[in-house]
Amino acid sequence: MLTLGDARLTMLNGGNFRLDGGAMHGVVPKTLWSKLVSCDALNRCEYTTRCLLVEVEDRGSVRRVLVETGNGDKFPPKLKDIYGIDHDRSIGDALAEVGAEPASIDTVVMTHLHFDHSGGTTRRTAGGGLEPVFKRAKHVVQKLEWEDATHAHERNRASYLAENIGPLDASGLLQIVDGETEIAPGVRVIPTPGHTRGHQSVLIGAPEPGAPKALFLGDVVPPAVHTRLPWVMAYDLDPARTLETKRALFRRAVDENWLLLWGHDRDHMGGRLGVDKDGNFVVRELVTI
Numbered sequence: 001m002l003t004l005g006d007a008r009l010t011m012l013n014g015g016n017f018r019l020d021g022g023a024m025h026g027v028v029p030k031t032l033w034s035k036l037v038s039c040d041a042l043n044r045c046e047y048t049t050r051c052l053l054v055e056v057e058d059r060g061s062v063r064r065v066l067v068e069t070g071n072g073d074k075f076p077p078k079l080k081d082i083y084g085i086d087h088d089r090s091i092g093d094a095l096a097e098v099g100a101e102p103a104s105i106d107t108v109v110m111t112h113l114h115f116d117h118s119g120g121t122t123r124r125t126a127g128g129g130l131e132p133v134f135k136r137a138k139h140v141v142q143k144l145e146w147e148d149a150t151h152a153h154e155r156n157r158a159s160y161l162a163e164n165i166g167p168l169d170a171s172g173l174l175q176i177v178d179g180e181t182e183i184a185p186g187v188r189v190i191p192t193p194g195h196t197r198g199h200q201s202v203l204i205g206a207p208e209p210g211a212p213k214a215l216f217l218g219d220v221v222p223p224a225v226h227t228r229l230p231w232v233m234a235y236d237l238d239p240a241r242t243l244e245t246k247r248a249l250f251r252r253a254v255d256e257n258w259l260l261l262w263g264h265d266r267d268h269m270g271g272r273l274g275v276d277k278d279g280n281f282v283v284r285e286l287v288t289i
Helices: 021-025 077-082 091-097 115-121 143-150 162-170 239-256
Strands: 002-004 007-020 044-058 061-067 107-109 122-124 130-132 138-142 174-177 181-184 187-191 200-204 214-216 259-261 270-275 281-287
Touching: 007 021, 007 091, 021 044, 044 091, 044 115, 044 181, 044 200, 061 181, 107 181, 115 162, 122 162, 130 162, 138 143, 138 187, 143 174, 174 181, 239 270
Parallel strands: 061 107, 107 138, 138 174, 214 259
Antiparallel strands: 002 007, 007 044, 044 061, 122 130, 181 187, 187 200, 200 214, 259 270, 270 281
C-alpha cells in the first residue's frame, strides 16, 4: 500500500495472461523487443492485469474506488487456451487478499472496455446467467468508449464482449462521463485517446500545484518498456494519437514528478520518469505499491 496525500493506493493482481508479442510491440521489430521481453513458443508474452484500489476520505467515511476489473473468470476453455490463462483468478480473489470485498466498492473505473479491463465486472450465476459483481458501485466509462463498445466493428469486435458490459447497462450501474471528470475527492478521469477513442486514465491527488499525484495509465503505456515513445501496440486504433498522448503525459509527469502506474507490467507496478542526455523519456525510479 502507498499513501499519496489523503489517498491510500493498493495494487491488485487480477490474473496473468498472454498476448502476441508482435501485436504488443507494433512496428518495433522482434530483434529489438526480444532483448527486453521474453515470449513463449507461440510468440506470446506474459502480462498481468493490474487493478488499483484507491481509498479516500469523503465526508467522514472511506470512499473506495476500484480501477479496472481484469479478465474475470468467465472465459471458456478455447479462449483460455488462446490467451494462455491457466487459472480461474478473479478480481474478487485479489480484493479478498487485502481484506476487501466487492460489496465495499463504491465506484469502478475502467480505462476502456476491452475484455482484459472489464471482464471482472460480471460473473456467471448458478443458473448460467450473468450478474454484476459490484452491485452497489457506479461504473465510470467515457461516452466515446461506450459508443464504440456498443457499436463495435470488424477491427475491435473481438475485444468488446457484451457479457462484460451489457449487464451493467441493464442494472443501471453505468456512469457515462464526457471528458475530464472528478469521480471521488482527489480522483479524476482524464481522456487519453489512441488505444481507443474513449480511453481514459485515472489521476489521483489533490488538484493544487505541487501536490503529489499518481496516474494509472491503462493501455497508454501497458508495461514499462512502452515508455519508449515509438513502442505502441498494433492493437491501438490510432497509434499516432497514442504517441502524442504519451508525449503530453510524460512532459507533465516529468515536470510535476508524477508517479506512473502501469496496467500490464508483470514485474513492475509503477515508476517515475526522467529525460536522458538524448532527450528521451526514461524510467528513472521504480516504485512498488
